[in-house]
Amino acid sequence: MKSRYLPVIALLLLVLAPLVLPTFQITLLNYIGLYTLVVLGLVLLTGVGGMTSFGQAAFVGLGAYTSAYLTTTAQLPEWLQWAAGSPWLALLIGLVLTAVVALLLGAMTLRLSGHYLPLGTIAWGISLYYVFGTLTSLGGHTGVSGLPSVELFGIVLDKGEKMFYLIWAILVVAIVITRNLLNSREGRAIRALKGGQLMAEAMGVNTFRSKLVIFLISALFASLSGWLYAHTQRFVNPTPFGLSMGIDYLFMALIGGVATVWGALLGAGILTMLKQWLQDLLPILFGSDGQYETIVFGLLIVLMMQKAPGGLFPMLSSLVPARFRQRKEISINSNAESLPRRELPKSGQLILEACEVTRRFGGLVANNNMSLQVHAGEIVALIGPNGAGKSTMFNQLSAVDTPSDGEVKFLGQSLKGKTSREVASMGMSRTFQHVKLLPTMSVLENVAIGAHLRGNKGVLSSALHMEREEEQRLLKEAAYQLERVGLGEYLHEEAGSLALGQQRILEIARALCSDPCLLLLDEPAAGLRYLEKQALGDLLRKLRSEGMAILLVEHDMDFVMGLVDRIVVMEFGEKIAEGLPVEIQTNPRVLEAYLGGAE
Numbered sequence: 001m002k003s004r005y006l007p008v009i010a011l012l013l014l015v016l017a018p019l020v021l022p023t024f025q026i027t028l029l030n031y032i033g034l035y036t037l038v039v040l041g042l043v044l045l046t047g048v049g050g051m052t053s054f055g056q057a058a059f060v061g062l063g064a065y066t067s068a069y070l071t072t073t074a075q076l077p078e079w080l081q082w083a084a085g086s087p088w089l090a091l092l093i094g095l096v097l098t099a100v101v102a103l104l105l106g107a108m109t110l111r112l113s114g115h116y117l118p119l120g121t122i123a124w125g126i127s128l129y130y131v132f133g134t135l136t137s138l139g140g141h142t143g144v145s146g147l148p149s150v151e152l153f154g155i156v157l158d159k160g161e162k163m164f165y166l167i168w169a170i171l172v173v174a175i176v177i178t179r180n181l182l183n184s185r186e187g188r189a190i191r192a193l194k195g196g197q198l199m200a201e202a203m204g205v206n207t208f209r210s211k212l213v214i215f216l217i218s219a220l221f222a223s224l225s226g227w228l229y230a231h232t233q234r235f236v237n238p239t240p241f242g243l244s245m246g247i248d249y250l251f252m253a254l255i256g257g258v259a260t261v262w263g264a265l266l267g268a269g270i271l272t273m274l275k276q277w278l279q280d281l282l283p284i285l286f287g288s289d290g291q292y293e294t295i296v297f298g299l300l301i302v303l304m305m306q307k308a309p310g311g312l313f314p315m316l317s318s319l320v321p322a323r324f325r326q327r328k329e330i331s332i333n334s335n336a337e338s339l340p341r342r343e344l345p346k347s348g349q350l351i352l353e354a355c356e357v358t359r360r361f362g363g364l365v366a367n368n369n370m371s372l373q374v375h376a377g378e379i380v381a382l383i384g385p386n387g388a389g390k391s392t393m394f395n396q397l398s399a400v401d402t403p404s405d406g407e408v409k410f411l412g413q414s415l416k417g418k419t420s421r422e423v424a425s426m427g428m429s430r431t432f433q434h435v436k437l438l439p440t441m442s443v444l445e446n447v448a449i450g451a452h453l454r455g456n457k458g459v460l461s462s463a464l465h466m467e468r469e470e471e472q473r474l475l476k477e478a479a480y481q482l483e484r485v486g487l488g489e490y491l492h493e494e495a496g497s498l499a500l501g502q503q504r505i506l507e508i509a510r511a512l513c514s515d516p517c518l519l520l521l522d523e524p525a526a527g528l529r530y531l532e533k534q535a536l537g538d539l540l541r542k543l544r545s546e547g548m549a550i551l552l553v554e555h556d557m558d559f560v561m562g563l564v565d566r567i568v569v570m571e572f573g574e575k576i577a578e579g580l581p582v583e584i585q586t587n588p589r590v591l592e593a594y595l596g597g598a599e
């Protein structure tokens with residue numbers, strides 16, 4: 001069976017379900033749909049973005065209580081009376097309120113790292129829970145009852161069977177927009193958050209904004225789920241919005257497979273069914289006093305996490321025959337309009353200037369009074385023995401790090417106070433000594449991250465797939481740069497499956513994708529074979545002839561001597577020599593310090 005028929009069959013089953021299944025099963029399916037919506041947000045936030053949140057249940061509560069308050073309070077304050085009694089207006093207000101709260105909480109907590117972020121989510125999760133339980137206008141711990149049913153196209157959705165269609169229709173839309181978003185320029189930036197933030201910033205991605213975007217989307221999904229829940233139950237109290245439910249949502253994500261959209265559905269389904277099944281079975285086995293299901297449930301979760309740490313969805317999909325599992329190749333439209341190019345500075349123009357740069361790490365001086373210049377149409381090498389301070393210097397030059405003293409100027413502008421993102425937008429691009437790519441993403445998508453600043457379509461257009469024209473242009477550029485560096489036959493491979501040398505070349509393609517006027521290459525020839533080094537040398541010569549300025553750190557002296565125009569030599573953080581390759585090769589200080597006296 002062709003896999004493209006699967007969504008049609010799934011939709012058909014969804015339409016038929018309320019007609020053939022008993023009410024109890026529909027109630028379970030409703031819960032699965034409601035939970036999946038929340039877990040989908042966690043897939044974005046935790047699975048893709050790498051940020052663990054225990055507080056999603058509080059956003060569910062925000063959506064539920066906003067609607068409960070607005071649709072049941074007899075005497076609303078005058079300024080809110082326009083919204084009284086309408087679940088749809090309450091939904092709108094709930095989403096706006098959730099967005100405001102999420103942006104505030106996100107601004108406060110998303111800069112936290114390590115275990116502080118999950119602790120932060122626990123803190124605000126508990127706070128909101130207590131607000132729901134203690135406000136008398138929200139019914140305290142007793143809650144609010146008598147919520148009206150939702151009405152849609154004149155049909156009153158007053159039964160679980162009817163709400164089923166609304167819940168699952170909203171879930172299907174949420175899944176589609178999540179998948180659209182992830183397969184876009186914005187999505188690549190989001191997917192770079194987990195493990196690639198330094199690289200992404202150097203490619204011009206505002207990583208804090210990307211974090212905030214997924215935090216906001218996950219909160220909105222949760223709030224929407226809360227609204228649906230409130231009008232399905234027509235009653236709310238604080239219990240389903242506490243920390244324990246927040247943990248359950250996280251379990252669902254982990255069990256299903258936190259990194260995949262379908263894992264959300266599987267996790268929510270399994271956990272809901274499992275709880276139900278244990279609640280029915282255990283009292284028969286052990287009697288009804290004592291909550292044995294909590295213990296059994298906990299043990300099963302630990303077991304599942306040991307046997308399938310990535311979640312059940314990836315484990316189950318690995319059982320599917322390989323021909324059905326093949327990654328869908330991204331199509332590249334060769335007729336897409338090419339992206340505009342930056343006008344390169346005139347050959348010989350001063351591009352980069354380091355003026356007496358010093359960088360201290362405590363007592364260690366990694367760079368001491370370092371000055372160097374790079375001009376358009378010139379390749380300069382920065383060489384020196386291990387630990388001389390070359391990579392530290394690269395970080396000062398590209399604004400990844402800030403000099404303790406001295407100044408770096410790029411295109412005549414001081415980089416003081418500038419972020420690596422701003423520097424990238426000015427036309428500087430770089431590769432890293434320790435390759436920084438996203439190993440499970442395709443080679444093409446990795447390189448397309450380099451073109452981030454050359455597109456401008458935002459989250460909404462991405463979610464609605466209205467950025468396809470721009471996306472085609474970005475992908476065409478990525479494919480062109482990959483052809484150019486000789487990786488054209490690997491476009492659709494996983495980047496992590498390339499040999500290390502090829503991964504370095506991939507980084508050059510990614511840097512070129514940003515259309516820079518200055519390239520900083522950290523050990524580009526490391527791990528390359530002889531012919532690959534020759535091809536790299538030819539490429540860099542071609543770039544130089546086009547007017548590109550190139551600064552490279554390299555240990556392979558044969559490669560450097562035959563390629564570059566000038567060499568700057570470092571030792572113990574200081575410049576010990578500068579000149580043409582022939583001069584450096586015969587410089588006694590360099591021979592002694594760096595080449596150890598060898599010819």
Ligand SMILES: Nc1ncnc2c1ncn2[C@@H]1O[C@H](COP(=O)(O)OP(=O)(O)OP(=O)(O)O)[C@@H](O)[C@H]1O
Nearest residue numbers: 361364366384385386387388389390391392393433
């Ligand atoms: N963040 C840091 N904190 C403390 N010390 C650091 C830091 N980064 C670099 N150093 C130290 O600065 C010195 C220079 O390191 P750097 O990596 O810049 O040298 P390098 O010339 O690039 O070496 P290699 O060729 O081995 O990569 C080393 O002694 C290193 O331990």
